[in-house]
Amino acid sequence: MSSFEFIEVSIDEGVGIIELNRPKQLNALNRSMVREIVTALEQLDGNEAAAAILITGKGHSFSAGADIDEMANNSPIQLELINQFADWDRISLIKKPIIGAVKGFVFGGGFELALSCDVLIAASGTQFSFPEVNLGVMPGAGGTQRLTKIVGRVKALEWVWTGERISAETALAHGMINRIVSEELLMEETKKFAKKLAKKPPLALRLIKDSINKAVDYSLYEGMQYERKNFYLLFASQDQKEGMQAFIEKRKAQFKGI
Numbered sequence: 001m002s003s004f005e006f007i008e009v010s011i012d013e014g015v016g017i018i019e020l021n022r023p024k025q026l027n028a029l030n031r032s033m034v035r036e037i038v039t040a041l042e043q044l045d046g047n048e049a050a051a052a053i054l055i056t057g058k059g060h061s062f063s064a065g066a067d068i069d070e071m072a073n074n075s076p077i078q079l080e081l082i083n084q085f086a087d088w089d090r091i092s093l094i095k096k097p098i099i100g101a102v103k104g105f106v107f108g109g110g111f112e113l114a115l116s117c118d119v120l121i122a123a124s125g126t127q128f129s130f131p132e133v134n135l136g137v138m139p140g141a142g143g144t145q146r147l148t149k150i151v152g153r154v155k156a157l158e159w160v161w162t163g164e165r166i167s168a169e170t171a172l173a174h175g176m177i178n179r180i181v182s183e184e185l186l187m188e189e190t191k192k193f194a195k196k197l198a199k200k201p202p203l204a205l206r207l208i209k210d211s212i213n214k215a216v217d218y219s220l221y222e223g224m225q226y227e228r229k230n231f232y233l234l235f236a237s238q239d240q241k242e243g244m245q246a247f248i249e250k251r252k253a254q255f256k257g258i
């Protein structure tokens with residue numbers, strides 16, 4: 001594992017953990033930090049010791065968004081040349097489950113990072129917002145797209161236009177997060193969830209994520225064809241043989257990820 005300046009990375013019982021580590025700036029995402037997050041995700045994705053990846057923030061907030069100081073004076077040409085959030089697109093290529101444990105402020109680019117997770121567990125009191133409109137800009141790393149696909153056009157327009165804060169309860173009611181827990185239990189509950197996933201057959205998890213992600217973009221017919229191929233593909237795995245044999249022999253399956 002590389003050493004990082006703005007994040008901390010560890011592995012705990014099959015769960016790779018990435019902690020954003022700029023708490024004094026509320027984990028505002030500078031460019032190096034985004035690059036580090038994506039590098040760590042890719043390294044954990046290729047590391048057999050981690051079956052699932054948990055991402056969280058140190059301090060009281062997940063992230064207050066992209067680092068405003070860093071980008072305030074950029075010209076459009078600089079942004080195009082820096083290709084600031086190109087790294088972001090690589091998050092969509094991560095095959096393992098990504099579970100976000102969020103709390104405090106989840107704003108702007110931090111909200112976009114949260115929406116890139118597969119599962120989101122929020123501490124009570126968490127506030128989500130796209131405040132970019134108040135800076136004279138708009139979300140640029142998938143916010144308008146991902147939010148709309150989850151909550152629909154009506155609420156997405158309202159929230160991104162006004163920049164208003166969305167409570168964890170409202171987020172849950174709109175299917176944006178999976179559950180709310182107390183802040184004290186956030187890491188414990190999220191690790192518990194991640195460890196539960198880490199015990200499942202990794203190839204099945206991988207192809208389930210792949211198939212469900214396709215449902216967002218494909219027609220029902222195309223998606224069902226795609227799903228079927230993934231279903232067939234799993235019959236090439238030893239874990240399918242082990243899983244079904246264990247059921248027949250009434251014992252617990254021992255999955256190997258092959």
Ligand code: DAK
Nearest residue numbers: 025026028064065066067068084085107108109131140141
């Ligand atoms: N950037 C830089 N520093 C930040 C920051 C941010 N986004 N958010 C907070 N900080 C810093 C504050 O400046 C302060 O630093 P010091 O003054 O202590 O040195 C420290 O963190 C603590 O913040 P506050 O003192 O303000 O704390 P409060 O509890 O009073 O307020 C707050 C918390 C979250 C309400 C407030 O800090 C705030 O409004 N922060 C800004 C939130 C925001 O507007 N976020 C959106 C940023 S824009 C792109 C794609 C995407 C994006 C950009 C480009 N491309 C494709 C090119 C994404 C853009 C965004 O996320």
